[in-house]
Each structure stands twice: as C-alpha cells, then as structure tokens.
Amino acid sequence: xxxxxxxxxxxxxxxxxxxxxxxxxxxxxxTLGHGEEKVGIxxxxxxxxxxxxxxxxxxxxxxxxxxxxxxxxxxxISEGEFLQFDDFGNKQAVLLLKATEGKSSPxxxxxxxxxxxxxxxxxxxxxx
Numbered sequence: 001x002x003x004x005x006x007x008x009x010x011x012x013x014x015x016x017x018x019x020x021x022x023x024x025x026x027x028x029x030x031t032l033g034h035g036e037e038k039v040g041i042x043x044x045x046x047x048x049x050x051x052x053x054x055x056x057x058x059x060x061x062x063x064x065x066x067x068x069x070x071x072x073x074x075x076x077i078s079e080g081e082f083l084q085f086d087d088f089g090n091k092q093a094v095l096l097l098k099a100t101e102g103k104s105s106p107x108x109x110x111x112x113x114x115x116x117x118x119x120x121x122x123x124x125x126x127x128x
Contacts, residue, residue: 035113035122040078042093042108042124044069048082055080061105063097070094075119076110083114089121096124 043051043061046069051057058077066074074093075084085093089112100106107128112121 035111035120037109037111038076038078038083038114038119039107039109039127040076040083042066042074042076042096042105043082044072045075045082045084046072048075048077048084052077052082053080059104062103063100063105064103066097066105067094076108078110082117083110084118085110086112086118086120089119089124092121092124096126100126 041058041061043058044066047061047065051061073085073090075082075089077083089110096106096108106126109125109127110119110121111123112119
C-alpha cells in the first residue's frame with residue numbers, strides 16, 4: 001500500500017508542477033503579446049526631434065510636411081519626447097497620413113514596445 005500511496009503523491013506533485021509551468025507560460029505569452037500604449041502627435045523624424053519640446057510647434061505641424069519628409073521616417077511626440085518608429089510603424093504612418101483629413105498632423109495611439117527613444121510598433125490608430 002505504501003508504494004501505491006507514494007506513487008499517487010508523486011503524481012499529484014507532478015500535476016501541480018505542470019499546472020504552474022502552464023500558468024507561467026501563459027503569462028509570458030500574454031506579456032509578450034501586449035505592448036505599451038502611448039498617445040501623441042504623428043510627425044516625421046526630420047521635424048520630430050526639433051519640435052518635441054515645443055507644444056505650440058508640435059500642434060502646428062502639418063500632414064503635408066510629414067508626407068514631404070517621408071524618407072526620414074516617422075514617430076510620435078508624446079510627453080515632450082520624440083519616439084522614432086520602426087519600419088512597420090513607418091509604413092503604417094504613411095497610410096494613416098494619406099487618409100488624414102485636415103491640415104494638422106493627427107493625434108494617434110501607438111501600441112508597441114517602447115525603448116528609450118524608439119518604438120517597435122504593433123498598431124497605430126487616430127484618436128480624437
């Protein structure tokens with residue numbers, strides 16, 4: 001009987017460990033799948049670093065300026081900082097700017113993984 005009891009106890013312990021490993025893996029996957037979000041003004045990189053600390057110049061930035069400076073890439077000015085987009089973010093920014101009605105650069109919500117002065121973009125959308 002003692003051998004059977006030990007076997008069942010080992011099995012219970014193993015099931016607990018498997019459950020804990022499963023929960024750990026799920027939490028890691030969930031963390032990697034969702035980045036941070038920031039809201040800011042979509043601007044070209046050429047202007048972004050120059051106007052980042054100036055709220056008046058940031059709000060006056062235009063869509064036509066951003067599209068004219070396409071080669072420099074894009075990013076957002078959020079909380080007085082310019083954050084440069086990756087290649088995917090640059091492509092999404094061009095599409096969003098072309099669809100923008102109005103002259104001013106749009107306010108956007110960016111989801112991704114933010115580093116010191118850049119972002120690996122997973123999604124961009126306009127906000128009011």
